[in-house]
Amino acid sequence: MFDGYTSSELMSIFAMQGFAGLSLFSVFVLMAMGLAIIFGQMGVINMAHGEFMILGAYTTYLTSSFFQSYLPGLFGGYFFFAIILAFLICAALGALVEWLMIRHLYHRPLDTLLATWGLSLIMQQAYRSIFGAREVGVDLPEWMMGAFQVTDLVELPINGLFVMIIALSIAVAVYLLMYRSGWGKNVRAVVQNRPMAEAVGINSAGIDRATFALGCGIAGIAGAAFTMIGSTGPSSGQAYIVDTFLVVVFGGAQSLIGTIISAFGISQAQSTMEFFLSGSMAKVLTLLVVVGILMLRPEGLMALKVRR
Amino acid sequence: MGTTDKNASIRSPGKRPGFRKSLMTLAASVMLATSAQAATPSTAEVNTTDLAVTDDTVTVGILHSITGTMAISEIGSVQAEKLAIEQINASGGVLGRQIEFVQEDGASDWPTFAEKSRKLLRQDNVAAIFGAWTSASRKAILPVIEQYNGMLYYPTFYEGLEQSPNVVYTGQEATQQILAGIDWAVKEKGAKSFYLLGSDYIWPRTSNKIARKHIDKLGLKVVGEEYYPLGHTQFNSVINKIKLKKPDVIFASVVGGSNVAFYKQMKAAGVDFTDEKPLLLTISVTEDEIRGIGGDNVEGIYASMKYFQSLDNPNNKEFVAAFKETYGDDMVIGDVTQAAYLGPWLWKAAVEKAGSFDIDKIREEFAGIEFTKAPEGYVRIHENHHLWSKTRIGQAQLDGQYKVVHETEELMEPDPFPEGYQ
Amino acid sequence: MKSSSPLKWFGSREGLYYLALAFLLAVILPLVLDPFRLNMVGKYLTYAFVAIGLVMCWGKAGILSLGQGVFFGLGGYCMAMFLKLEASTPEATAIQSTPGIPDFMDWNQLTELPWFWEPFHSFSFTLIAVIGVPVLLAFVIGFAMFTRRVGGVYFAIITQAIAAILTILIIGQQGYTGGVNGITDLQTLKGWDIRTDEARTALYFVCVGMLFLCLFVARLVQNRKLGRILVAMNAQEMRVRFSGYDVAAFKIFVFCLAAAFAGIGGAMFTLIVGFMSPSFIGIVASIEMVIFCALGGRLSILGAVYGALLVNAAKSGFSESFPELWPFAMGALFIGVVLAFPNGLAGLYRSYVMPLEDRLFKRGKAEAQTSAEPVATTASAEKTDDYDPMINTYSPEKS
Numbered sequence A: 001m002f003d004g005y006t007s008s009e010l011m012s013i014f015a016m017q018g019f020a021g022l023s024l025f026s027v028f029v030l031m032a033m034g035l036a037i038i039f040g041q042m043g044v045i046n047m048a049h050g051e052f053m054i055l056g057a058y059t060t061y062l063t064s065s066f067f068q069s070y071l072p073g074l075f076g077g078y079f080f081f082a083i084i085l086a087f088l089i090c091a092a093l094g095a096l097v098e099w100l101m102i103r104h105l106y107h108r109p110l111d112t113l114l115a116t117w118g119l120s121l122i123m124q125q126a127y128r129s130i131f132g133a134r135e136v137g138v139d140l141p142e143w144m145m146g147a148f149q150v151t152d153l154v155e156l157p158i159n160g161l162f163v164m165i166i167a168l169s170i171a172v173a174v175y176l177l178m179y180r181s182g183w184g185k186n187v188r189a190v191v192q193n194r195p196m197a198e199a200v201g202i203n204s205a206g207i208d209r210a211t212f213a214l215g216c217g218i219a220g221i222a223g224a225a226f227t228m229i230g231s232t233g234p235s236s237g238q239a240y241i242v243d244t245f246l247v248v249v250f251g252g253a254q255s256l257i258g259t260i261i262s263a264f265g266i267s268q269a270q271s272t273m274e275f276f277l278s279g280s281m282a283k284v285l286t287l288l289v290v291v292g293i294l295m296l297r298p299e300g301l302m303a304l305k306v307r308r
Numbered sequence B: 001m002g003t004t005d006k007n008a009s010i011r012s013p014g015k016r017p018g019f020r021k022s023l024m025t026l027a028a029s030v031m032l033a034t035s036a037q038a039a040t041p042s043t044a045e046v047n048t049t050d051l052a053v054t055d056d057t058v059t060v061g062i063l064h065s066i067t068g069t070m071a072i073s074e075i076g077s078v079q080a081e082k083l084a085i086e087q088i089n090a091s092g093g094v095l096g097r098q099i100e101f102v103q104e105d106g107a108s109d110w111p112t113f114a115e116k117s118r119k120l121l122r123q124d125n126v127a128a129i130f131g132a133w134t135s136a137s138r139k140a141i142l143p144v145i146e147q148y149n150g151m152l153y154y155p156t157f158y159e160g161l162e163q164s165p166n167v168v169y170t171g172q173e174a175t176q177q178i179l180a181g182i183d184w185a186v187k188e189k190g191a192k193s194f195y196l197l198g199s200d201y202i203w204p205r206t207s208n209k210i211a212r213k214h215i216d217k218l219g220l221k222v223v224g225e226e227y228y229p230l231g232h233t234q235f236n237s238v239i240n241k242i243k244l245k246k247p248d249v250i251f252a253s254v255v256g257g258s259n260v261a262f263y264k265q266m267k268a269a270g271v272d273f274t275d276e277k278p279l280l281l282t283i284s285v286t287e288d289e290i291r292g293i294g295g296d297n298v299e300g301i302y303a304s305m306k307y308f309q310s311l312d313n314p315n316n317k318e319f320v321a322a323f324k325e326t327y328g329d330d331m332v333i334g335d336v337t338q339a340a341y342l343g344p345w346l347w348k349a350a351v352e353k354a355g356s357f358d359i360d361k362i363r364e365e366f367a368g369i370e371f372t373k374a375p376e377g378y379v380r381i382h383e384n385h386h387l388w389s390k391t392r393i394g395q396a397q398l399d400g401q402y403k404v405v406h407e408t409e410e411l412m413e414p415d416p417f418p419e420g421y422q
Numbered sequence C: 001m002k003s004s005s006p007l008k009w010f011g012s013r014e015g016l017y018y019l020a021l022a023f024l025l026a027v028i029l030p031l032v033l034d035p036f037r038l039n040m041v042g043k044y045l046t047y048a049f050v051a052i053g054l055v056m057c058w059g060k061a062g063i064l065s066l067g068q069g070v071f072f073g074l075g076g077y078c079m080a081m082f083l084k085l086e087a088s089t090p091e092a093t094a095i096q097s098t099p100g101i102p103d104f105m106d107w108n109q110l111t112e113l114p115w116f117w118e119p120f121h122s123f124s125f126t127l128i129a130v131i132g133v134p135v136l137l138a139f140v141i142g143f144a145m146f147t148r149r150v151g152g153v154y155f156a157i158i159t160q161a162i163a164a165i166l167t168i169l170i171i172g173q174q175g176y177t178g179g180v181n182g183i184t185d186l187q188t189l190k191g192w193d194i195r196t197d198e199a200r201t202a203l204y205f206v207c208v209g210m211l212f213l214c215l216f217v218a219r220l221v222q223n224r225k226l227g228r229i230l231v232a233m234n235a236q237e238m239r240v241r242f243s244g245y246d247v248a249a250f251k252i253f254v255f256c257l258a259a260a261f262a263g264i265g266g267a268m269f270t271l272i273v274g275f276m277s278p279s280f281i282g283i284v285a286s287i288e289m290v291i292f293c294a295l296g297g298r299l300s301i302l303g304a305v306y307g308a309l310l311v312n313a314a315k316s317g318f319s320e321s322f323p324e325l326w327p328f329a330m331g332a333l334f335i336g337v338v339l340a341f342p343n344g345l346a347g348l349y350r351s352y353v354m355p356l357e358d359r360l361f362k363r364g365k366a367e368a369q370t371s372a373e374p375v376a377t378t379a380s381a382e383k384t385d386d387y388d389p390m391i392n393t394y395s396p397e398k399s
Helices: A007-042 A049-070 A072-100 A109-131 A158-179 A182-192 A194-199 A204-226 A238-251 A256-276 A279-296 B004-008 B016-024 B026-032 B071-090 B110-122 B135-147 B174-189 B202-217 B236-245 B257-268 B287-293 B314-327 B335-354 B359-365 C006-011 C013-032 C035-060 C068-087 C103-107 C115-121 C123-146 C152-172 C197-223 C225-235 C237-242 C247-273 C283-296 C301-321 C323-339 C344-368 C373-385
Strands: A147-149 A155-157 B057-064 B098-105 B129-131 B152-154 B167-169 B193-199 B221-228 B249-253 B279-282 B302-305 B379-381 B392-396 B402-407
Touching: A007 A049, A007 A155, A007 A158, A007 A182, A007 A204, A007 A238, A007 A256, A007 B236, A049 A072, A049 A109, A049 A204, A049 A238, A072 A204, A109 C152, A109 C283, A109 C323, A147 A158, A155 A158, A158 A182, A158 A204, A158 A256, A158 B257, A182 A194, A182 A204, A194 A204, A238 A256, A238 A279, A238 C152, A238 C283, A256 A279, A256 B236, A279 B221, A279 B236, A279 C123, A279 C152, B057 B071, B057 B110, B071 B098, B071 B129, B071 B287, B071 B314, B071 B335, B098 B110, B110 B129, B110 B135, B110 C035, B129 B135, B129 B335, B135 B152, B135 B167, B152 B335, B167 B335, B174 B202, B174 B249, B174 B279, B174 B302, B174 B392, B193 B202, B193 B236, B202 B221, B202 B249, B202 C103, B221 B236, B236 B257, B257 B287, B335 B359, B335 B379, C006 C013, C013 C035, C013 C197, C013 C301, C035 C068, C035 C197, C035 C225, C035 C247, C035 C283, C035 C301, C068 C115, C068 C123, C068 C152, C068 C247, C068 C283, C115 C123, C123 C152, C123 C247, C152 C283, C197 C225, C197 C247, C197 C301, C225 C237, C225 C247, C237 C247, C283 C301, C283 C323, C283 C344, C301 C323, C301 C344
Parallel strands: B057 B098, B057 B129, B129 B152, B152 B167, B193 B221, B193 B249, B249 B279, B279 B302
Antiparallel strands: A147 A155, B302 B392, B392 B402
16 A cells, blocks of 8 residues: 555655645534534524535625725735625624524424525525526635645645634634633523523523524635635535534534534544545545444434433 | 447447438438528428428427536536527528527436426427537436437537437547547657546546546556545545656546636645646636636646637637627637537538438438538538547636647547447 | 224215325326326326325424435336346347446446346346335434434434435446436336336326325324324324333334335336436435425325425426526425425315315215214314424424
């Protein structure tokens, strides 16, 4: 298997594969974070999660076009605006969707699945009508292209690093928000015992709306980040949905740490297998292993200890 | 073509002898059928099979996906076919009849394609169907169109291994694209080693099979072969492998959204295609795809196809101008779009040569039909229903266009069942 | 609870509903529609098999599977493999490098038939496999999941992942499966050309017959104690368990039943449409199947049939006239059914049409015969089926 490689090449393989795994990891974290909040904390299955990501991506696309046309001087920094804008737009739409649809369905989790699937169909077709069926290309500012040359063989892509930084910051921000802020405390109180939380004066409906909006907003940021490495088209979102749900479920739905650990495990497994096997089989094997483990340990890696 | 007999019985053996005979008597019929159609012939004369032909109109079908995941790719073909129909109508129609079309949506769903083609043939009685894009949709249509004896004009470059009496393949089959491309890379660029990469379905796999056989024959080396599921967006691992194996040529047949991810990640990983090596030769990225990928991500890659929007000839200039006038200045035209444009014109030529809309009569006339106003320059229908065409190598430019760097001297013979490559 | 003799049952209201459906499918539609449209209705009906299974498994027992396409596909592939082998006689494939194997295998350099294709030379084996393979997989999944008390959302997501795995696998292993193109160009069944109009019409009637068989099996299950336990399980799983029932076994049973229905539907689909491809297995197809069931009314097996027919007919109709609008309509359908009509068409029928019917029915009955007993019993049977899911079915996930 390692025949024909020198030891320095082998070192580079491991370094670069490690990095490939890490960038896949950050992609998974970005995808799963928003869903982990919505699904894990609220029990709502948002099948339109991928479409919210694509909304973020289209926002980025529009921002970049706007900067190119009107503010070419600031083009280098448009991405930061795009991220903020993507977050705001997706969060606003999320809040609207929660108000119109989700709040009527909190007692019927399987029905949220169907309703949000319907929403995803509508959003996809809306993108198709507005932006056209073709994929749009998002231009990156010059400084985000290219790679750091570490050694002769090892090169680290700058946009990959950038995605990693975004993923990391979001993970930290979500952690702080959920576990170190008063609002997060309220969210967790509502998740664990809604009537009691309401009894002590927490506005549970408001918390729900804000939580859902937050999850959608994070999906928007993820979408913005993915314009750097993936494609932006009306149906691109669907490609992410299975992976995303598996990451969240595998990690144990109610545990944000679990989500991160599972994202790490799945991404490392997949990128290692991709190196030694062909791409399709690596994907099948990874999914099989995850489903297999879930069958043996249905509560996921990190579960709240509860009786079922 | 030496393999005609072998091919002739690949589908519906019962029907084939007639078809083969028609190929043999072809030379004779070419002579007979060239008499000009001065006056509009009567409907009874040109339509003995209950097609939707009236004294001044003829109805054809357009069957592509305009919703669903494939809509991205197929819309260009719809536009080109409509443009061709419009132009034909403006120039007096076919046998004095204006073309009307029924457009159906395949919705990126193969049974829908089968269902709609059945509708077009049985309810609308169309005289021709311009449509299908993916191999899967063509395979779904095929039994229907053979059963009801319709005629499909199929625009996409595809994997070959098929030759139906009821289909005209206006795109290239695999060997036309691949052999010329690899020969060019070997001769002009001195390529010695190849890395084959594709999306995981029949076209890339068959293409890479042909490529591998050809590379073996040339005594050169394939250092890797890899497939990813459709829609896959993480290519870091394969990029690492490519960096390690250092192939001279990356031979890519990645399709759809995966393309965008692949080229962006290649670029980000520090691979500069404007350098001599590695050279990337693709058979799947047309100008259409570059719009989504971004010109800066693919600058310098080479594509092996029969048509590029930048082709410098009067036909193409006219075509590009007409296309942009109809659909807007920001339109780009890729290989398949051009091939789709050929469909109605070739049909018109065949109908006028046969002096009839009847499928069986048209079929007799196919072999040898030329279209001199083709944007790609000149095409001729081979007796195996594919097109003789030149293969060109283009290099992608920053603005998303290809610059033609090489062109085969002769028309390439289509060979859907290439001996020694199966 | 039920009328004792079959004859009486046909006279009852429920029996009349079945008769009406049978009349519609077997008499009216074949008379009104040309063979082309009838064939399309036949295709829609194959989805009704899946929808009936979903009513049992999701509506009654509360297990939502987003992977029904897997079972539909497996049944369809089993049938397609048989037909493909029949079409690939050594004579018909004489030009291949290895005659006698399906064309796509030859293109992929396979030189002999893979072992798992061999048994599909036999028609009786194929018929068993059409039901057996989906049921076996359903049993394995169900056993692994339900004995560990995985349910609800988790089950839905895992079945969805299984659909994804199977799709990638079939596409990736194209030498053995035909890949993304699927298994195409199927011609004859035991020498009988299935592509002619007559054959298609005959197959339509076979399909209707099979559908009613499945309907009666489903009805049998739902009206026995078994059906009541399923419903009880959905509402209060703990209490059922504490009453000494093996909840997992019941769930496995109903999941396998749904898989068997889906498998039959898939096989009929292959026969009627003439090919099978991985696009019917995937996630999108599987979720669409759920909407057939939801639109018809997730608690009504007859509703499921109407749901499958209506959604598909609307899809064809819409995409012929306004292709761009179809996804919007479909999306609105999902949302509307969930938010406004959780009991679907059957629910609407019960609340708006049935009262009218009651008035007519009762008056007629009272005049015709003094004993109103059969009416009362069937009405009460209907009533028990018709408990309101809004009140107690969709309690939040127990954790």
